[in-house]
Amino acid sequence: MTKEKNTTTENLILEAAKSVFQLKGMDGARMQEIADEAGINKAMLHYYYRSKQLLFEAVFKNAFKLMTTHLGEILNDDLSIEEKIRNFTFNHISFIMEHPYMPGFIFQELNRNPEFILNIKKEIGLPNLEKFKKQLDDEVKNGHLKPTNAEQLFINIIALNAFPFLGAPLLKAVTNMEDLPFEKLLDERKIEVANFIINSIKV
Amino acid sequence: MTKEKNTTTENLILEAAKSVFQLKGMDGARMQEIADEAGINKAMLHYYYRSKQLLFEAVFKNAFKLMTTHLGEILNDDLSIEEKIRNFTFNHISFIMEHPYMPGFIFQELNRNPEFILNIKKEIGLPNLEKFKKQLDDEVKNGHLKPTNAEQLFINIIALNAFPFLGAPLLKAVTNMEDLPFEKLLDERKIEVANFIINSIKV
DNA sequence: GTCATTATTAACTATTTGGTTTAACTTTTT
């Protein structure tokens, strides 16, 4: 029972919208293209979702929830900082490899409309950093880790996980790598990013 | 003689196009908005640049050159890896702070049209990593640095420098920071990112 | 089985948008 597909028209539309919006963004997406992708009449998009904006919001919220829910749990479990970082980066990078357009989509759209994050915060919620911060402070105090700012570390983790996918076209060109070796490089990051971070902060 | 402005119509258009394209992207930008921003008639855009596509390309190439030329030089000077990393991150982050929309613009547009990087490579050129790779290998061999893959390290550097600007709306919300404290955090990264990296790779 | 509700489509509409045209104005050349 993996991936049992919901073939209602409403869901066909959502799936088609997901693939078009994630690839083209709100501004680049066309309602007709979404209809074609779903194999249904364009009027159906408005019948089920009223407007392009609302269809977009449905797609965005889905994507955001999918991306953050699991990671938020990892961030708040009871493992040590080191184990947490290994676990988080592995899961985050693995997730992105299965949805490689998602970071570009999310960050592009949040930059286009930064206020939208308030809506998201209210309706979906955001990962909470408090436990991570407290844990980090404890492990710094007890001498396991070097003095480290939790916000900076969190930004570094997300940056190292997500950026290679955002920057792929440029990075491939600068490093002179073809698609396959580059993908191998990304795969290695599931482990290597955590090593890189732990090496830096461990006493 | 800082910033002496070229007030020819052609340049007014380019400046207006820069600010509109960088904020809205190719798909979100409107020729009329660029004309309004420049304070001239829309027909002038086509008189000087023929089409939206060509105007966009002029803006993109300008931005790309500005972003990479200086950094390419740093990458190929004769300092040690450690000094090079400190120098590179400081300059990169400082540059982005003066052009905060540029990374979003460049990466968004390269993802929209990944083949465009070939055009850029031919017409403008890309930073060359060979010297950096060789230097890194040398310093690993002579025991100054831990075994480190040059491509991975390069990706990490760019990620840590550029990503916080791409992810700003989300990162501000997750860390619960207002604009000013967040900007201070970014400013501290001019130094702290290099420390983070050096700590990780130094023996 | 028929009536009401829901789902679907083809055709249509109003607006936006990149691009063009034409005529006027300005600067340069001779």
Added chain:
DNA sequence: AAAAAGTTAAACCAAATAGTTAATAATGAC
């Protein structure tokens, strides 16, 4: 100063696009 070349703006155009309508088909209630 007259002709030529270059510059500017207003009005215009055709294509694209989000959204609507009205008629038809399928589904479910009774």
